[in-house]
Amino acid sequence: MLAIAPEDPTEARESPHDFAAERSVLGAILLAPLLFSDLRGQLVTDEFFLPAHREVWDAMGAVAGRGHPIDPVMLADELKARGMLSRLEGGESYLNALANAASIPDVVGHHVGLVKEKATARRLIAACAGAMARAYGGATMDDLLPEVRRQIMAIDASDTNAGPVKMADAIDAAIEHIDAKSRNPNAYQIQSGLADFDRTIGGVGRAGQLVIVAAQPGQGKTSFAENVALHNGSRGVPVLIFSLEMLRQELIERALSGETGIDGRKIVAGILKQADWEAINPAAGRLRQMPVWIDERRTLTADRICSEARRWRERFARSGADDRALVVIDYLGLVRSAERSQNREREVAGMTRAFKGLAGDLGCPVMLVSQLSRDSAKQARRPILSDLRDSGAIEADADMVIVPWRDPPVGDEARNPPEVQSATIIVAKHRNGPIGEVDVKWRPSTTQFLDNDFERWTGRNHGPHFTETDDDR
Numbered sequence: 001m002l003a004i005a006p007e008d009p010t011e012a013r014e015s016p017h018d019f020a021a022e023r024s025v026l027g028a029i030l031l032a033p034l035l036f037s038d039l040r041g042q043l044v045t046d047e048f049f050l051p052a053h054r055e056v057w058d059a060m061g062a063v064a065g066r067g068h069p070i071d072p073v074m075l076a077d078e079l080k081a082r083g084m085l086s087r088l089e090g091g092e093s094y095l096n097a098l099a100n101a102a103s104i105p106d107v108v109g110h111h112v113g114l115v116k117e118k119a120t121a122r123r124l125i126a127a128c129a130g131a132m133a134r135a136y137g138g139a140t141m142d143d144l145l146p147e148v149r150r151q152i153m154a155i156d157a158s159d160t161n162a163g164p165v166k167m168a169d170a171i172d173a174a175i176e177h178i179d180a181k182s183r184n185p186n187a188y189q190i191q192s193g194l195a196d197f198d199r200t201i202g203g204v205g206r207a208g209q210l211v212i213v214a215a216q217p218g219q220g221k222t223s224f225a226e227n228v229a230l231h232n233g234s235r236g237v238p239v240l241i242f243s244l245e246m247l248r249q250e251l252i253e254r255a256l257s258g259e260t261g262i263d264g265r266k267i268v269a270g271i272l273k274q275a276d277w278e279a280i281n282p283a284a285g286r287l288r289q290m291p292v293w294i295d296e297r298r299t300l301t302a303d304r305i306c307s308e309a310r311r312w313r314e315r316f317a318r319s320g321a322d323d324r325a326l327v328v329i330d331y332l333g334l335v336r337s338a339e340r341s342q343n344r345e346r347e348v349a350g351m352t353r354a355f356k357g358l359a360g361d362l363g364c365p366v367m368l369v370s371q372l373s374r375d376s377a378k379q380a381r382r383p384i385l386s387d388l389r390d391s392g393a394i395e396a397d398a399d400m401v402i403v404p405w406r407d408p409p410v411g412d413e414a415r416n417p418p419e420v421q422s423a424t425i426i427v428a429k430h431r432n433g434p435i436g437e438v439d440v441k442w443r444p445s446t447t448q449f450l451d452n453d454f455e456r457w458t459g460r461n462h463g464p465h466f467t468e469t470d471d472d473r
Contacts, residue, residue, distance in 0.1 A: 016121040017049035020101070021114035026056055027102030028111075030095065033070040035108065036060055042112055047119035055084045056098070072096060120155060127151040146303035153310060153361070186235075190326055190365050192224075193231030194425070195451050197438045201427055204228055205365030209399035209431070210356040214370040214388055220404040222246065223254075223447040224425070225328050225369050230255055233290030238325045240293045240312050242305055244334035248296045252287070254447055259283035263445040291316070301336045302351040305329060306358045313362045323363060329355065331369035333389070349393035356397045370394060372403070385428050401429040404449065406442055423449060 025043070029036045040061065048054045059078040060070050068074050072095040079085040088094040131148045181188045189203040205211040215221035222245065229239045243251055257264035260279040266272060272280070293312060300308070309327050329335065337347035352368070359366040372387040383403050388394045395401065403426040409417060423442035427435045441450040 015049065015125065016118040018114045018118050019050060021111040021118075022048050022050060022053045023098055023101040024111045025108060025115060026053060026060075027098040027100065028108045029060060029070055030072060030075070030099040031102045033064075036064050036070055039108070039112060040064075043115065047115055049118065049122070052088050052094070055079065055082070055087070056095075059084070072099060123155045124152075127155065142299075142301070142304065146301065146307045149307040149310065150303065188324070190228075190232055190237065190324065191235070192228050192425075194438070194440055194449060196440065197425055200434070200436070200438055201430065202433045204402065205367065205400055206432065207363045207365065208360045209365045210352070210359050210397055211365050211367045211400045211402065212370055212388070212394060212398040213367060213402045213404070214372050214394075215383070215404045216372050216374070219406060220423070220442060220447070220449065221369050221371075222330055224402070224404045224449055225330055225367055226251060226254060226447075227258070227449055228367065229292060229326065229328050230258065230287075230290065232324075232326055233292040234286070236291065238291040238293075238316060239328065240295070240309060240326070241328045241330065242295050242300065242308075243330050244296075244298055244300065245330055246296075248294045251294060255287055256280055256283055257446045258448050259286060261446060264447060265445070298334070299336060302354045305335065306354055306361075309358055309366075310361060313364075325362065325364035326367065327358070327362065327364065328367045329369065331371065332394075333371055344390055345393075348390040352393050352397040382426065383428070395429065398429055399431040400427065400433075402426070403428055417444070419443065419445065420450070425449065 025039065029039065043057070045054050045057055048057055056075065056079070059075055059082065063070050063074050063078050072092065075095055076085055076092045079088070085091055090097070127148065130151075131144065134144055189198070190205055191198045192201075192204045213221050213225050215224075226241075229241055233239045241251070253267050254264060256262070257267050260276070260283045262272075262276050262279060266276065267280075293316070295308065313325060332348065332351065335351055337351060355366050355368055371389045372383050373389045382405055385395050385401060388401070404423065405426055406421060406423045408414075409421075413421070421442045421444070423440050425438045425440055427437070429435065439452060441452055441454060442448070443450060
C-alpha cells in the first residue's frame, strides 16, 4: 500500500490577518491621540500582523510615554530615530495614509476586536502546528496533552481583555454579589459539614483558594476531605476527587458507612444482615444523586490533574448563577511531577503553585491533602505550620491550612477505645478569616468527624452529610 505523506495544513496558506482593521485602529489614534490611553490596555504589539504596524504601535507608545501628542510629525521623528521610517512603504506618506484610513471613534472598538480575533487565530494555529510536530516526533500523550491544553488555556486567557478596572466601575457588581450572599449565605459557602466549624471559621475556603488538609498518618486527613466532599455533594455542589491513594471502591464503601452508621469493617468484609441492607439501599440512592466525580488514576502529574480539572469544570460543573464547585486532591505526596527533578522541595513548590493557579482558573476552592513531618509526633505535641512536609512553599501558597488532630489515648481509652472519641480541627492558617481550634468528635467505625452534639440533629446517629446546621433550621 502506497504511503501518503500527511498534508501540512499550514503550508502555502497565509496567516489570518485584517490589514484594513489594523490601519483603521492606528489611523484613529493619529486623528484622536487620546484614544491611545484606552486602546493600549486592549492591544499588545504582537497582535498586529504587519511588522510595520508593530513598529508604528511601539513608536506611539514611546511618544505618549514622553508626554508628547501622537501626531504624524512626532511619530515620524520617533520612527526616524529608531531607523524604521525608511522601512515603511512611502515613509511619512504611509503615516498620512493611516490617518486617511482611520475609523471613527464609535467603531474603533469593533476594529480592535477584529485585530485581536485574527491574532488569536494565529496563536491557535501556532500551538496546533507545534503539537503536530511533537506528535509526529513521537512525544508521549502524557507529556503532549497537558502542554497543549495549557497553551489553549493561555490563548483563551489572553483574549479576555483583562486588566486594571477602576473601582467605580466594579463596585455595583460587588454590592450585588454581597446582597445575593446576604439573602442566602449557605448557598455561597463551601461547608465542612460540621456546624461548629462552619459557624466559627466560615467554611472551608472560598473561590480561588488553595486549602491544605494536613495531618500525621491515621489522624483522619483523608476522612476529613471526603466528609467535606460528600457533604457538599449532598447540597448539590459539583465535586471532583482525585484519589491517588484510595480506590474508588474504598471511597464508596466509606461513604456508605458514613451514610448508614454501619461499621465500615462490616461493609468491607461483606458481613451484612438484612437490616444493614435496608439501610444501605436508600443510602446508595442518596449517593447516586450527588454530583461527585472520582478519578482514581495513580500516575497523574500535576499538569495532568490541572488539565483534567479544567475540562471537568467546563463540561460538568458550570451551572449559571450558582457556580460553586470543589476539587479535592488526595494526596500531594503521590502526585507526580512532570519536571522529574532530583530536588523534591522544588518539585513540590512547582506543584503547589500550579494548584493555587488552578483554584483561580476554576473559580472554586482546591483542597489538597498533604502529610506532616514526623517531628511533631516524635515530640508528642500538636502540629504547627512548620511541620508541613517537603516544602515551605506549601505554607506560602496555601490560603488555609486545616489540621485534624486527636490526642494520643491514655489509660482506659488506650485499652478500650470508645465508639466516639474527642478530636480537634486546627485551623493553622486562614488568609481571609479566623484561625484557632474547633472541638469535634471522631467515630473510627465510620471514619467520620462529627459535631459535639451530633446526636441532637440526627435520629439515625450517623455523620454530618445530611445533618442540619443552625442556619438550616
